[in-house]
Amino acid sequence: MKSQCKSVVTIIVGAMFLFAGMGFCQEGSEGKGGSAEWTKVIDSKVSEKIGDKGLVNFEEGYIEAVGIGAPPEQFYGKPQARPMALRAAQVDAYRNLLETVQGVQIDSATTVKDFVVESDVINAKVSGLVKGAAVMNKTYLSDGTVEVTVRMPLSGLAKAVIPQAIADDKKTDMKEHKPVPFSKKPAPADEVYTGLVIDARGFQARPAISPKIFDENGAEVYGTLIVKREYAIQQGISGYARDLTSAQSNPRVTDNPITVKAISAEGVGKTDFKISNEDAKNIRAAKQNLTFLQKCRVMIVLD
Structure with a gap:
């Protein structure tokens, strides 16, 4: 099953390279969301961080993750540096979103990861939801790195796992x-x-x-x-x-x-x-x- 999870990450990462640069907020804009806003969200809404790169806002119904990207050292100061850093940040953000989603509690004893490992159908649904997440924010930092925030609706995840949760509970x-x-x-x-x-x-x-x-x-x-x-x-x-x-x-x-x-x-x-x-x-x-x-x-x- 570990190889299955790795394959999901590989597919998502590959897809993100193909679609890098699409759907971003306008350059120079902070966009919406981002890790800088997470403290405010956690203080005011029913939400929780999963690891240090993901946030689940149960009250407003979304899941976010942030990714950081830097260009290869040999490209610093060159025209290719910024798009390469942006692409790397997006790939990192989607990878972190997948990890965040898998850490969401379904019930008191079960996480999404448990369902993903057990069901190919849920695995496919979850990977599709992650790949469809929107880029909410991108920030260019002074050291040449880029931070990208991606977001997906919690409702989509709930629809993917609730049928199985109901079926399992009726049995147990x-x-x-x-x-x-x-x-x-x-x-x-x-x-x-x-x-x-x-x-x-x-x-x-x-x-x-x-x-x-x-x-x-x-x-x-x-x-x-x-x-x-x-x-x-x-x-x-x-x-x-x-x-x-x-x-x-x-x-x-x-x-x-x-x-x-x-x-x-x-x-x-x-x-x-x-x-x-x-x-x-x-x-x-x-x-x-x-x-x-x-x-x-x-x-x-x-x-």
């Missing part, structure tokens, strides 16, 4: 985390909710493509055993926010979400959450609640 999680049936009764008029907001601040939890919510007994309240596949693929399993008010007013949960405080973050990656049995009971108390959960109308608030 039904025994230990089998959901408790929801009530078939309609909610009272004053308790009709339109979405779920999980306040998971205070646990140093992390975002993931496929988070799960459990009750105190381990039964799944929300996750791959609950969602409808078509909705999960279309819009992702959950949204994320740093601010509770922003989460509660997010169009994803429309105008009257039920807000629940998590009591712990779970799993190796701390991307799953436990809520009290009482809160779980309230969520399961009306058939409308199952409907909005199946449609992935869920926001998670993290530090």
Whole structure:
């Protein structure tokens, strides 16, 4: 499988040489994004760095990576130096983007790399997404090197891996985390909710493509055993926010979400959450609640 991963990198690097120079921001422009902006993003959005060359912004839905390129020493000061440095930076950026994508958490115990190694189909989809990433920024540095930033949508990656995540979980999680049936009764008029907001601040939890919510007994309240596949693929399993008010007013949960405080973050990656049995009971108390959960109308608030 290692040779398979190497072949993916080789294909992507080769493609980047072929398309080098296409799709760049205008020369002299800083463009959008770039590693210089990452500190601001990490401080204000639900996001995380993967290694030192990649960023995943779960709140705004994109993955970025940066690459650095320099011309061969014998070309310094010559007309070919700048385009050669630019080409090298782009190749490096796409290589780093692939590594960043492979490090994204799917769930608490699984990364994209795990899926890429196991599935040729997902491998092909991921490599295609990386090759299609846009160049967002290029910066010419005083020492002759060039920094290039590339970006791809997180939604594309989610669409590539969520079907497999759902299929795997239905095989492995039904025994230990089998959901408790929801009530078939309609909610009272004053308790009709339109979405779920999980306040998971205070646990140093992390975002993931496929988070799960459990009750105190381990039964799944929300996750791959609950969602409808078509909705999960279309819009992702959950949204994320740093601010509770922003989460509660997010169009994803429309105008009257039920807000629940998590009591712990779970799993190796701390991307799953436990809520009290009482809160779980309230969520399961009306058939409308199952409907909005199946449609992935869920926001998670993290530090």
